[in-house]
């Protein structure tokens with residue numbers, strides 16, 4: 704005899720961890736907004752990467768270096784002022800995406 708695994712359908716409450724249908728509905732809607740925001744954030748990061756690459760290529764073509772630490776300090780400060788210490792970590796990851804590892 705062969706055993707078959709049936710596709711499991713999760714209820715909205717199982718998917719969200721909520722204990723009531725009302726909370727599950729609210730969470731489902733809010734998660735859709737988060738997914739849409741994440742898509743926009745990813746698109747903005749990709750746009751930033753492209754602009755950053757233009758700057759880096761222009762500087763390298765002119766005989767300069769890829770990285771400019773003074774400017775990176777300004778970027779880090781901007782994120783730290785807006786978001787606190789985790790903002791610095793976020794900016795460091797973003798800089799790595801934009802100019803690679805140093």
Ligand SMILES: C=C(O[C@@H]1C=C(C(=O)O)C=C[C@H]1O)C(=O)O
Nearest residue numbers: 755758769770771774775801802
């Ligand atoms: C984009 C630049 O080049 C590099 C990338 C940076 C960035 O992505 O923000 C910042 C400084 C440089 O290391 C720049 O100098 O502005």
